[in-house]
Amino acid sequence: MIQGLAEEQRLSGAIVQGGLVWLAGRVADDDSPDTGGQTADVLRQVDALLEQAGTHKRRPLSVTAVLADVRDAPAVNRPWDGSPDPATKPARTTVEAALVAPSWPVGITGVAALDGPGARQT
Amino acid sequence: MIQGLAEEQRLSGAIVQGGLVWLAGRVADDDSPDTGGQTADVLRQVDALLEQAGTHKRRPLSVTAVLADVRDAPAVNRPWDGSPDPATKPARTTVEAALVAPSWPVGITGVAALDGPGARQT
Amino acid sequence: MIQGLAEEQRLSGAIVQGGLVWLAGRVADDDSPDTGGQTADVLRQVDALLEQAGTHKRRPLSVTAVLADVRDAPAVNRPWDGSPDPATKPARTTVEAALVAPSWPVGITGVAALDGPGARQT
16 A cells, blocks of 8 residues: 655655655745754654654654755754654765755655564664 | 666666665656656656566655756656656655766656555545 | 664664665765775775675665766776676666765765565576
């Protein structure tokens, strides 16, 4: 079964299939804040999508952060580091690339696992 | 089992493993058309690879569109929107980055699911 | 179960879950060599992470190579082509994007499968 969440005209905000949640690239709903504020906006969207997908806590596997200017990495890391569950550190890739509109300094996409038996081993 | 499809010198056009199909980055076979024409070319390649992988219809999970110039997004969306099965909307990420040759304005990669029991829930 | 390997402050070097190994974006530990040397450094890291994850040989599914200058593609391909197991050709995507520091010309990320029953079918 393939389940689409938060469907828009030509994409789904997330796809749930086979125990994995595939996120679309998320950018801030409100593009007026600075990079840190937009990152927090994006992380809230990610959390909401994962909750909608049925994961009871954040279980990210792989995350890609796309920064329009890679010198913004510290501004992205501040809200990232303050995320609710610091124990779940995904495999992260950070690259510099323009997003679809210049008002977005950061976009985040990734893959998470649905909750399952057993807990994270650290 | 890991199955490689459309193998080239140093990569496979697609890898089938564990119910998933991993696509290599596809660019147009013919780089003479404009962005819309090359996008249609790429989407035809994606469809052919998924069919070769054994999916009877398109079951994309996650798609990344790489545009050399992000202002080309509308030109990419036109053939995308005309794809055969509008019900299957993957999680899509769009970024601006140069492809390996400047004659390619667009590249697409992604992950799809093999056909399985149950239908897409929308 | 989600298992994090090579954990750093805010990311895991790799995540093992559900038979898959998700790599973080790897860049050279030593950024003094040229692109070919740094690529070999990155490929050694990938091999070490996959071995730590429990794969007895390289079973890459999907690899993304990010090049700060796409004209470096031949320099990346030389160590790539010399990798130990030429039979395993993942689905590869190559794009041009800056990495977090300008001293890194190349970054590699990807997904691999844990060893399982059956061998690669080519």
